[in-house]
Amino acid sequence: MNQRTRREAYEQRQRKRSLIIAFLSTSVVVGAIVVLVPRLPRWDRVRKSFFDGEVFADSFPRLLRAFWLDVQIFTWSVPLIFALSLAVAVSRNTRSPALFPLRAAAVIYTDVFRGVPVILTIFLIGFGVPGLFDSRSWSNPLIWGSAALVLSYSAYVSEEIRAGIEGVHESQRAAARSLGMSSSQTMSTVILPQALRRIVPPMMNSLVSLQKDVALVSLIGPIEILRQAGLDKSNAANFTPYVAAAVIFLAVTIPCTRVADYLLNRERRRTGATAVS
Amino acid sequence: MSNTTHHPAKLSLRGVRKAFGTNTVLDGIDLNVAEGEVITLIGASGSGKSTLLRCANLLEPLDDGEILFDGVDIAEPGLDPDPIRRRIGMVFQSFNLFPHMSVTKNVAIGPRKVLGTDKATARAAAVEMLTRLGLGDRADAYPDQLSGGQQQRVAIARSLAMNPEVMLLDEITSALDPELVGEVLDVVRDLKADGMTMLFATHEMAFCREISDRVCFLHQGRILEHGPPEQIFGDPQEPRTREFLQRVIDAGRL
Ligand SMILES: Nc1ncnc2c1ncn2[C@@H]1O[C@H](COP(=O)(O)OP(=O)(O)OP(=O)(O)O)[C@@H](O)[C@H]1O
Ligand SMILES: [Mg+2]
Numbered sequence: 391m392n393q394r395t396r397r398e399a400y401e402q403r404q405r406k407r408s409l410i411i412a413f414l415s416t417s418v419v420v421g422a423i424v425v426l427v428p429r430l431p432r433w434d435r436v437r438k439s440f441f442d443g444e445v446f447a448d449s450f451p452r453l454l455r456a457f458w459l460d461v462q463i464f465t466w467s468v469p470l471i472f473a474l475s476l477a478v479a480v481s482r483n484t485r486s487p488a489l490f491p492l493r494a495a496a497v498i499y500t501d502v503f504r505g506v507p508v509i510l511t512i513f514l515i516g517f518g519v520p521g522l523f524d525s526r527s528w529s530n531p532l533i534w535g536s537a538a539l540v541l542s543y544s545a546y547v548s549e550e551i552r553a554g555i556e557g558v559h560e561s562q563r564a565a566a567r568s569l570g571m572s573s574s575q576t577m578s579t580v581i582l583p584q585a586l587r588r589i590v591p592p593m594m595n596s597l598v599s600l601q602k603d604v605a606l607v608s609l610i611g612p613i614e615i616l617r618q619a620g621l622d623k624s625n626a627a628n629f630t631p632y633v634a635a636a637v638i639f640l641a642v643t644i645p646c647t648r649v650a651d652y653l654l655n656r657e658r659r660r661t662g663a664t665a666v667s
Numbered sequence: 668m669s670n671t672t673h674h675p676a677k678l679s680l681r682g683v684r685k686a687f688g689t690n691t692v693l694d695g696i697d698l699n700v701a702e703g704e705v706i707t708l709i710g711a712s713g714s715g716k717s718t719l720l721r722c723a724n725l726l727e728p729l730d731d732g733e734i735l736f737d738g739v740d741i742a743e744p745g746l747d748p749d750p751i752r753r754r755i756g757m758v759f760q761s762f763n764l765f766p767h768m769s770v771t772k773n774v775a776i777g778p779r780k781v782l783g784t785d786k787a788t789a790r791a792a793a794v795e796m797l798t799r800l801g802l803g804d805r806a807d808a809y810p811d812q813l814s815g816g817q818q819q820r821v822a823i824a825r826s827l828a829m830n831p832e833v834m835l836l837d838e839i840t841s842a843l844d845p846e847l848v849g850e851v852l853d854v855v856r857d858l859k860a861d862g863m864t865m866l867f868a869t870h871e872m873a874f875c876r877e878i879s880d881r882v883c884f885l886h887q888g889r890i891l892e893h894g895p896p897e898q899i900f901g902d903p904q905e906p907r908t909r910e911f912l913q914r915v916i917d918a919g920r921l
Contacts, residue, residue: 561761562763562765564721564759564763565759565822566765567726567749568724568752568757568826569753569777569780569825569826569829570750570752570753570754570777570781571781572749575780575781579776579780583767584765584766584767
């Protein structure tokens with residue numbers, strides 16, 4: 391009985407066919423690029439100033455070292471973003487009148503920081519806040535740059551968490567409350583655990599975009615990869631370091647994006663399956 | 668509606684009114700449930716059975732009227748409902764189990780969070796309760812891995828774990844395949860044998876006839892007729908009740 395079923399046979403034929411079509415069309419497109427682009431009138435100049443092998447090899451190790459700072463900023467920002475956005479999302483879901491100021495603050499916060507471009511937030515906080523203090527030790531741009539990132543991103547992520555909380559069906563709340571659980575017990579033991587499961591995929595997407603935005607911190611001083619690439623570009627009078635920096639970013643963000651997609655699909659399958667039952 | 672038993676009422680609804688916008692769903696409900704009594708609510712879809720049960724558990728705020736629980740008005744606006752809800756068990760048509768917790772945890776979570784029972788004791792009690800409902804071997808499963816009948820029995824166990832004084836059951840077999848209805852109704856029979864006070868909305872007329880001390884027929888937010896099952900099913904007084912029962916018979920459900 392290990393004969394393939396009719397459906398399996400059909401699907402295999404289809405797969406083979408798709409593979410051939412995809413291969414052919416890709417070959418045509420790549421071939422066209424390889425043949426046509428070098429024929430562009432200025433291609434030689436572009437190749438020299440963007441894809442110079444020597445400049446690449448020279449600046450790559452420096453860029454990699456500078457990238458370590460991006461990794462660090464990212465690493466300490468993520469837990470802070472998670473904590474702050476969770477606090478904001480839960481605040482927005484409170485109902486007690488005594489907590490109105492908290493709710494209002496949470497709403498204003500998300501509106502403001504989602505409405506202002508990240509780069510502007512970095513400039514305003516990075517240059518503005520240190521001015522409030524006399525001491526030089528308060529003017530570390532790494533701290534204020536990270537703070538700006540955390541504030542910007544928490545505004546987005548808190549909305550993702552809030553959507554996750556609202557996505558948990560009202561009947562779950564009814565079941566928990568009918569057992570006599572208070573509203574905060576219901577939130578922490580029944581609603582949040584289910585909400586957080588749902589928001590892992592969108593949150594992964596936010597983190598991928600945070601990985602890139604970390605480079606914006608360079609605009610207020612720290613020498614991380616983008617800044618280093620700028621310096622190398624000036625020294626070599628060549629744009630290749632920017633291409634090298636892009637390669638380094640892609641080496642990190644592409645795998646992360648794939649993981650995020652995988653999680654998203656898995657979640658979709660999981661919830662799809664339970665929705666039927 | 669007068670109390671036909673001699674026991675003091677455990678739960679007593681007086682002039683309960685509830686509207687959603689302009690839609691009056693409960694229009695002056697009077698109902699006494701005595702200790703150990705099983706009262707079933709029957710009536711067409713939309714007649715207000717679920718709303719009545721949700722009001723009794725304070726999941727919906729009343730517009731007017733009183734609900735006396737052991738003689739204390741629990742419907743007073745502004746009263747903290749949590750201490751009352753823990754004494755009243757509720758089972759829903761759609762089970763509403765917590766999907767992210769194992770079956771045992773579903774049952775243990777109420778006592779642990781609300782009554783402050785320690786984890787080991789709550790777990791042991793949960794497993795014992797599950798065993799009592801014939802689910803001892805599924806204690807580590809997750810709700811999604813169970814059949815509907817098993818899920819509903821877990822939901823009943825979750826409610827019973829709080830040691831409620833009254834159980835509110837809202838069409839607990841409506842979401843089940845016919846062959847799974849029996850196992851859940853068996854549990855209700857056992858509860859009655861143990862003397863549990865129950866208010867039970869149902870479409871299962873045969874079972875309603877068997878289990879009820881009293882049957883209430885709801886129509887447009889009022890209890891139009893009530894009485895022992897022999898009377899309601901054998902000799903209904905109201906034309907509306909007769910119509911309803913006729914429809915049920917035509918549908919082959921009695
Ligand atoms: N949350 C709500 N908001 C607005 N209207 C509601 C709400 N809940 C119930 N209703 C309305 O109240 C009426 C009674 O509903 P209810 O669920 O109590 O009926 P039921 O007797 O339980 O019906 P069924 O047998 O179908 O379960 C219906 O007309 C319904 O549309
Ligand atoms: Mg109903």
